Amino acid sequence: xxxxxxxxxxxxxxxxxxxxxxxxxxxxxxxxxxxxxxxxxxxxxxxxxxxxxxxxxxxxxxxxxxxxxxxxxxxxxxxxxxxxxxxxxxxxxxxxxxxxxxxxxxxxxxxxxxxxxxxxxxxxxxxxxxxxxxxxxxxxxxxxxxxxxxxxxxxxxxxxxxxxxxxxxxxxxxxxxxxxxxxxxxxxxxxxxxxxxxxxxxxxxxxxxxxxxxxxxxxxxxxxxxxxxxxxxxxxxxxxxxxxxxxxxxxxxxxxxxxxxxxxxxxxxxxxxxxxxxxxxxxxxxxxxxxxxxxxxxxxxxxxxxxxxxxxxxxxxxxxxxxxxxxxxxxxxxxxxxxxxxxxxxxxxxxxxxxxxxxxxxxxxxxxxxxxxxxxxxxxxxxxxxxxxxxxxxxxxxxxxxxxxxxxxxxxxxxxxxxxxxxxxxxxxxxxxxxxx
Amino acid sequence: xxxxxxxxxxxxxxxxxxxxxxxxxxxxxxxxxxxxxxxxxxxxxxxxxxxxxxxxxxxxxxxxxxxxxxxxxxxxxxxxxxxxxxxxxxxxxxxxxxxxxxxxxxxxxxxxxxxxxxxxxxxxxxxxxxxxxxxxxxxxxxxxxxxxxxxxxxxxxxxxxxxxxxxxxxxxxxxxxxxxxxxxxxxxxxxxxxxxxxxxxxxxxxxxxxxxxxxxxxxxxxxxxxxxxxxxxxxxxxxxxxxxxxxxxxxxxxxxxxxxxxxxxxxxxxxxxxxxxxxxxxxxxxxxxxxxxxxxxxxxxxxxxxxxxxxxxxxxxxxxxxxxxxxxxxxxxxxxxxxxxxxxx
Numbered sequence: 001x002x003x004x005x006x007x008x009x010x011x012x013x014x015x016x017x018x019x020x021x022x023x024x025x026x027x028x029x030x031x032x033x034x035x036x037x038x039x040x041x042x043x044x045x046x047x048x049x050x051x052x053x054x055x056x057x058x059x060x061x062x063x064x065x066x067x068x069x070x071x072x073x074x075x076x077x078x079x080x081x082x083x084x085x086x087x088x089x090x091x092x093x094x095x096x097x098x099x100x101x102x103x104x105x106x107x108x109x110x111x112x113x114x115x116x117x118x119x120x121x122x123x124x125x126x127x128x129x130x131x132x133x134x135x136x137x138x139x140x141x142x143x144x145x146x147x148x149x150x151x152x153x154x155x156x157x158x159x160x161x162x163x164x165x166x167x168x169x170x171x172x173x174x175x176x177x178x179x180x181x182x183x184x185x186x187x188x189x190x191x192x193x194x195x196x197x198x199x200x201x202x203x204x205x206x207x208x209x210x211x212x213x214x215x216x217x218x219x220x221x222x223x224x225x226x227x228x229x230x231x232x233x234x235x236x237x238x239x240x241x242x243x244x245x246x247x248x249x250x251x252x253x254x255x256x257x258x259x260x261x262x263x264x265x266x267x268x269x270x271x272x273x274x275x276x277x278x279x280x281x282x283x284x285x286x287x288x289x290x291x292x293x294x295x296x297x298x299x300x301x302x303x304x305x306x307x308x309x310x311x312x313x314x315x316x317x318x319x320x321x322x323x324x325x326x327x328x329x330x331x332x333x334x335x336x337x338x339x340x341x342x343x344x345x346x347x348x349x350x351x352x353x354x355x356x357x358x359x360x361x362x363x364x365x366x367x368x369x370x371x372x373x374x375x376x377x378x379x380x381x382x383x384x385x386x387x388x389x390x391x392x393x394x395x396x397x398x399x400x401x402x403x404x405x406x407x408x409x410x411x412x413x414x415x416x417x418x419x420x421x422x423x424x425x426x427x428x429x430x431x432x433x434x435x436x437x
Numbered sequence: 438x439x440x441x442x443x444x445x446x447x448x449x450x451x452x453x454x455x456x457x458x459x460x461x462x463x464x465x466x467x468x469x470x471x472x473x474x475x476x477x478x479x480x481x482x483x484x485x486x487x488x489x490x491x492x493x494x495x496x497x498x499x500x501x502x503x504x505x506x507x508x509x510x511x512x513x514x515x516x517x518x519x520x521x522x523x524x525x526x527x528x529x530x531x532x533x534x535x536x537x538x539x540x541x542x543x544x545x546x547x548x549x550x551x552x553x554x555x556x557x558x559x560x561x562x563x564x565x566x567x568x569x570x571x572x573x574x575x576x577x578x579x580x581x582x583x584x585x586x587x588x589x590x591x592x593x594x595x596x597x598x599x600x601x602x603x604x605x606x607x608x609x610x611x612x613x614x615x616x617x618x619x620x621x622x623x624x625x626x627x628x629x630x631x632x633x634x635x636x637x638x639x640x641x642x643x644x645x646x647x648x649x650x651x652x653x654x655x656x657x658x659x660x661x662x663x664x665x666x667x668x669x670x671x672x673x674x675x676x677x678x679x680x681x682x683x684x685x686x687x688x689x690x691x692x693x694x695x696x697x698x699x700x701x702x703x704x705x706x707x708x709x710x711x712x713x714x715x716x717x718x719x720x721x722x723x724x725x726x727x728x729x730x731x732x733x734x735x736x737x738x739x740x741x742x743x744x745x746x747x748x749x750x751x752x753x754x755x756x757x758x759x760x761x762x763x764x765x766x767x768x769x770x771x772x773x774x775x776x777x778x779x780x781x782x
Binding site: 090093096097115116118119120121203204206257258259260261262263268269403404405407408409412415416419421 | 524525526527606607610611612613630632633634635638718719721722723724735738739740741742
């Protein structure tokens, strides 16, 4: 009996041990890498780096860059984790909630970065980067500032514009891309009359459709029309209602591919695939479009020579400059506990040499180091770069400029417009309401 | 030892079964007549009771610890978060009481997502399960290729939800295989924007869900049918019952427990429907195929409204919980009678 008791006690003990080891997961890790402030020598340091360049050439380029940095800094290990864009957003969330962000991680700046700053998850690097941040495109650098302090560094800045199939335009007898919104509506009708689907849009992802609405609002009211974060009731104002009316006019022409309400941007039957296989004549998308089109075409070549680019047309009577652009890019935020070496690594990433290497890939990453523009040889990307250079204002994508909640509310409201279930006033008003609540 | 354990206590004395004086009453789990010598004395009986408890605790605790950590704690955490306006980052410092619940119950998209779940549930009960039952009945007959057919119908269930969703997304895209098949068979009029039309998408989802799960219910029914003794049907036949009568009055009642479990699993499955919908439609277009769970993920994760998402999760949990308890209490009462009453003894 005594022996049995002992055995029972042992079992209980084991069970308690199991329970204890289950519960004790959260208190490791955080202590090990908090060596901030140390100078870049001596002790072994690991830089945890999360990026989203999950396809070549970007994937290999970042690997090379990390290897080069490690070679120059024998005490440093760069621990790379790569995610696809959407997967990254899901994966980073628990790390942020645990208060343990990676040392360097993908960031688009704007509202999301601002939330991370509020939560104390990212590091103010203003002083560290001060000697070299001036070498970068200041519009791009500004996206990573919150209240004047620098929390991240960009390596890419692009703009949304029209990608079009020059063959299909020619087939419909259109010689010049449209310069005004009215011309665009006319061209849409001309393409339809020629039996060509004018526009490809992936409403399953919502944001590709939001670009149209946001760009129209930018043309109607200029960048000043976009309310400052915290004052979002301004989304109920005229430029936004008018944008809805103009977009509704387009939607009523039924210019989109079949099944566009369920189509995604990147995937089988999606917006990029439709465009890449000649299923539609144009689409509104960012500088990454050629790369995605290639990945979504049977021969891996996209539209090849037939692909052209033009900026979003002017809206007559609008207050916005026709050169103003919608855009955004990629960069890295610095985790609150990141070691000093992480910032040295950022400096290395931001050198002209690496920017040129990015440019030479012509993959849609438009480097932000001043002077590296010449490294890009693809004519369409050169057009985008020119438009970027001409733009006085680059308005950040709305779902990144504002907090995720409002960004999603904008996407949802515009989706209703595409589905014919809301009026332009409803759209503007529901966004303003979402901001208020 | 404590006096209460003394063998002369009234409880032991009033035991109707005759015992030699000094013998302790049997401990509950020990059958009369096989009382081991070790528990004959009063102190031994207490030790046995304690040992028994300890053994129970020891064997339960690993499972219990996991259950508490992975099921109970998150439920209470979720309930706790649901009282806050919280974006998932930083401290929980904006307590809003029941505001999140009020918002959810006033949001037409959330209410629609509940409605969608009940539509899928209703259609499953009315169409999918009878279809599976009919198939099971057919495949229970002696026929050539029976095993192969069973395997074929069961096959979709083996696929993961995500693969099913991706495959069907491809089949259902405009001018995809489904549309082409309809056109080739002269049914052009039936071609729809299966996933892109808000009026159609929910029914498309239902068809895919049914395609995936009818095989599972069919196998359940087949197993149930095979437990019905052949003699009963033969006896019914001898008594002059028609096949329909045999089915109605012999087979169906004997299949009752299986059907009740199958209905239970189907309803719970509908309430928890997620992967398939999330991958196939993401809840869209315009929320027309949201289930409560896709809605929760959309609001919670995609929008970083973790407080609100938690409130939605709690509501979804309560709906499932109340239903499951009610169903067990009233419908499954006879089937689970042994399992539940044993605990009281």
